[in-house]
Amino acid sequence: MKAFKLTTLCVLTIGMGQLAFANTERSTLPKLQAKDIPTQCDANIAGTKAKLAEFAKIKLKKNASAADVLAKWDQIFSTFEDFYGPVGLMSNVDPNADLRKAADDCEVKISQFLTEVYQDKNLYQQIVKSKADNEIDQKFRQDILDGFEDTGVQLPAEKQARLKVILDELTKIQQEYARNVRDNPEKLEFTPAELKGLPESYIANLKKNEKGNYLLGFEYPEYLPFMQLADSDEARKRYQIAYTRRGTEKNLVLLKQAMDLRYELAQLFGKASYADWTLKNRMAKNPETVNNFLNDVHKTVTPLEKQEVQTLREFKAKTLNIPIEKAEINRWSEGYWSEKLRQEKYKVDQEKLREYFPTQASQDWLFAISSNLYGIDFKPAKVETWQDEVEYYDVTDKKTGQLLGGLYMDKFPREGKYGHAAVWSVHGGSTLTGRKPISALVTNFNRKGLNSDELETFVHEFGHALHGILSNTRYASQSGTSVERDFVEAPSQMYEEWARRKETLSTLADYCKPDCPRVDDALIEKLKAVHNYGRGLRYARQTLYAQFDMALHTKDALKTQPLDFWKKLEGDTALGHVPSTEFPGQFGHIMGGYQVGYYGYMWSEVMALDMLSAFGDNLNNPEVGARYRKAILSQGGQKKAAQLVVDFLGREPDNKAFFKEITGQR
Incomplete structure (x- = not known):
């Protein structure tokens, strides 16, 4: 197995509670190799499983000191994090596609293993037996117990087994969804005329094809300046539609699968919706509090959004010397005309900055x-x-x-x-x-x-x-x-x-x-x-995202497809919905840990x-x-x-x- 360059923890365990302090030397991350990850993954899981088995065997009396129990628990998972922390990062940033895929596969195994851990009644009882005598230990103890209970340790065996399958499937679905966006190789072709309005410093960094046209992908440094500065309305429209579809239609299917699985998960715990299940440990506590907050924001910003769109229409009409009824502002033109207005009214050129x-x-x-x-x-x-x-x-x-x-x-x-x-x-x-x-x-x-x-x-x-x-x-x-x-x-x-x-x-x-x-x-x-x-436009958009997120995770969302739901919500906004766009298929937040969290x-x-x-x-x-x-x-x-x-x-x-x-x- 490849050796990892990690902090030397120098932790000596002599029974419970006798920990020597680690040294404070620099801790750095290993440079992983794709071929080694499967073996390393299995070995780290096996090693952690063995340590937890020893932890479960420790004879604890009722009301045993939580400090000793929690220290041992944290030590085990800190050591495990030395491996899975870098794996999670590398699955998103390593230049090697094979390594990213190996890291993704390992994350599935880790997720499966952690589900097993937090469904283990013997481990759960070790934490239950402990008694904390200070606020830090009390909260950490409760956090661990919440982790067990949210993973179904108290559920009947049949429901536990189904929950394990659901969590496994959700991990795989979320990874595939992210890969479809992250690894999309598509390049859009634009003629030199379609790049009119963009600065030479931008154009100089673009690649050309054999026809002399420019090829643009979906990275922010290419997409955002184009949408703000390219004069061609049709080119911006084409780019925006492709950008919202970069997760491909597969992601719409994956999102629906995730919605259904999350709802089923909540049902296993007797909760009305995934939002009810998720929010119990958040500051907001319940969906009603979140929705009331979002409604208050929506009422405040909707008039501002409409006013700002009207201002853009008036500015466009004046600039082009056309009747205002012909000065339409669309999703693909809002950024362009907003930038023009900023430059005209405030003399601020974002590219000049x-x-x-x-x-x-x-x-x-x-x-x-x-x-x-x-x-x-x-x-x-x-x-x-x-x-x-x-x-x-x-x-x-x-x-x-x-x-x-x-x-x-x-x-x-x-x-x-x-x-x-x-x-x-x-x-x-x-x-x-x-x-x-x-x-x-x-x-x-x-x-x-x-x-x-x-x-x-x-x-x-x-x-x-x-x-x-x-x-x-x-x-x-x-x-x-x-x-x-x-x-x-x-x-x-x-x-x-x-x-x-x-x-x-x-x-x-x-x-x-x-x-x-x-x-x-x-x-x-x-x-x-x-x-x-x-x-107004900015906060209205944030509110729309948050309302969509919440709506996907209620019982009512089961009755519709996410894209249909999105069309309705976005269609009610001042800029409306653009046909052929598929925003839900690339809304990474709701598939990457921020579901029922965008608010x-x-x-x-x-x-x-x-x-x-x-x-x-x-x-x-x-x-x-x-x-x-x-x-x-x-x-x-x-x-x-x-x-x-x-x-x-x-x-x-x-x-x-x-x-x-x-x-x-x-």
Whole structure:
């Protein structure tokens, strides 16, 4: 079996509760080989199974110390995570298609194994017998028990067996759905005339065929500028339709299968719907609370959406000197005319902004503001990675020099790579063992520079990475982003503000080599206006996604196909539905862990904007940053999210800042 370069845990178990602290050397990820993964997968599962068998044999009295039991449990799964964490990442980012497929196959085995673990009554009873004497252990104990009970440990054998089949099928379906989007090799052909309006810097990076036409795929750096800048209405329409169909019609079938299986899963537990089953452990608690929240947002933003579409129609009519009744705004033209209006009204050219935000300078700036705010340093180190452009950094504490964790950065697009922006918390950290967390930030940026939207994305995802790395939890299983799903976006959404305000953005030019334009008051005002502009369309779209997600996971959704449901919901919006588009077939969130969770983006934003208020007029305040790091980031999932927010704010959260944001009053 291939040897893995991992942190030397040096954990010596002498009975229960006698753990030697691990060393604090750097932990890095292995460079996996496709041919080795099947054997390694089987060996790691077998090894973990053997450790759990020993755990189940330990003679525990009723009310045994939870600290000892939980430490042993966490140690077993931390060691297992050393293997499955990298496998989960590599299935999405490794350049080798065979390795990605081998990693996918291994993930199916891991999912099957974990179902067996959490249906094991003997293991369950070991946790039940324990008694916690502090809040951290109480929550971790309850989290583990919830995991067992949500996997059917208390169900009759027949239902347990069916649940196991369902979970296995869902894992395979979700993987196939993601592959169909990620590995789609289709290229669309556009003539030089159809690229009119796009800058030379964009066109120069495109590939041509033998006819001299340009070939474009579905990566963000190709698709988004085209939709904003290409003058050809027909070309944009063709590209948008193909983009929404890039998961192919197979994904519509897979989504329906997943919906039906999720409903059946809920029925095994006696729940009315998958939404009812899922939300019981979230901040929102139940579908009624979520739907009421979404209805409130919908009522607020729908008039704004209609108003903004009307504004675009008027602008288009004026620009083209045509009657307003002929100035139609469609899905494929909204981005184009919005960009034209931004340039005309606010004099902001998103492509021109790339000169202000060079990609490397933006990264150096992001390191610097994070360093100042949280008292940390980023130190590059040469380690083995899965691709030549991937970077690695040790993250250390400024005052103590202590290694806090590791950061991998995979910034640029390539064939077969995960197509959006995300962070994988590959390893959780633990103060009990000295284990250090690892986060991997994955994006698909333009190599030369970012526009303001992409800069916000960079800062947002960096917030996720820091949430993992700055975690300082007792148990690895509660590390970093292991919080309720409807809170997990809050720290990242709050951090987006650092990509909008003068006190932070004005310093980005200090990191440009060679010089780049400095963000001044005038540009800040323009960027603020651009951010405010289009919020009706933006939040209406987010609400639509969340309402669709919720609708798919109620009992009523069984009566229809997801595309039919989508056509109805989208058709009721100001821009309507475009025939031939198939958005549900590439809506990766609802097949990748965010099902009955998309509402969480806006729910989290309520918390994010409320927490932001603590910084007042000075985002660079290291004292508030230190308090935020201690109260929120370092805590991971050791406490309920609602308690984390109260601890930081000193009061219960409210939604005033959020509703001011979505109505343009903030």
